[in-house]
Amino acid sequence: MTIESLFSLRGKIALVTGGSRGIGLMIARGYLDAGAKVYISSRKAEVCDAVAAELCAIGECISIPADLSSEAECNRLAGVIAEREPVLHILVNNAGATWGEPMATFPADAWDKVLDLNVKSVFFLTRALRPQLAAAATADDPARVINIGSIDGIHVPLMETYSYSASKAAVHQLTRHLAKQLGREQITVNAIAPGPFESKMMAATLRDFGDSIAAQSPLGRIGRADDMAGAAIFLASRAGAYCTGTVLPVDGGIATTK
Ligand SMILES: NC(=O)c1ccc[n+]([C@@H]2O[C@H](COP(=O)([O-])OP(=O)(O)OC[C@H]3O[C@@H](n4cnc5c(N)ncnc54)[C@H](OP(=O)(O)O)[C@@H]3O)[C@@H](O)[C@H]2O)c1
Secondary structure, three states: OOHHHHHOOOOOEEEEEOOOOHHHHHHHHHHHHOOOEEEEEOOOHHHHHHHHHHHOOOOOEEEOOOOOOOHHHHHHHHHHHHHHOOOOOEEEEOOOOOOOOOHHHOOHHHHHHHHHHHHHHHHHHHHHHHHHHHHHOOOOOOEEEEEEOOHHHOOOOOOOOHHHHHHHHHHHHHHHHHHHHHHHHOEEEEEEEEOOEOOOOOHHHHHHHHHHHHHHOOOOOOEOHHHHHHHHHHHHOHHHOOOOOOEEEEOOOOOOOO
16 A cells, blocks of 8 residues: 555546636646546636636646536536546536525525535436446445535524525435445445635635634634645545545534534
8 A cells, every 4th residue: 555546546537516716626626636637617618618728737627618507417518528438436516606695585596596506416417427437436446426515514604595504414415315325336425514715605705704714713724725635635536435425524623613
């Protein structure tokens, strides 16, 4: 056993949804650094293409734009991947959306928008890519599905983000349910529950409350790109091969020490 054999992703093929910025980009970059070939997907085609082109300086990165809020688009993305790759070793279901509004006016649309992307697309895309994941999987080195949940699915957030916190609790439970179902095919399913990380989604919150949010962590800071990359590489590499159905908080202890 070597450190290289435990953590390297050389020879592996990964898809990271929402890989064009924020947490998805942190993971895509980490996987490229670890030697994987990485597909990224997001809605804005020009941005996705430009980010993939930039990441090619590290390793092979390919952009396939898609709006994953519908089952049809999840199936289309899976079809494009299947045409190019008979096997997929790692699927990271990261693309997500949030909505904050007082309870009195919180609209029905905010439930549909958030649940369609945060929960239903995780199920639809995993199902559509199951044949490629199963084809990549061995008992010694399972294929990996990594869902990005949130500590807001573990504790109750400060903001009035009702559909978001409910969606992330659902992602954690869906992770356990899929892990039970797919284990026999040697596909592991785990979730990362991030605390606060710099991203477009978190920009306003961190601008207004960054210092007090950092102070809630026993470690006194928000997350860094390498904190996220490290956890995602662990779950995707030989090092994480015996973990399935887990929800790993990467939050500096914010939710776990309360
Ligand atoms: N940042 C944090 O502190 C934090 C904490 C806990 C959990 N999370 C979770 O981490 C994940 C990433 O969040 P983030 O903070 O990095 O957010 P972000 O900066 O807003 O990035 C979201 C990514 O998803 C893509 N995306 C959005 N809607 C999409 C759709 N309908 N179809 C396909 N792609 C779509 C975006 O690109 P386009 O806009 O071009 O589609 C972008 O690449 C989410 O699941 C979020 O809930 C984040």
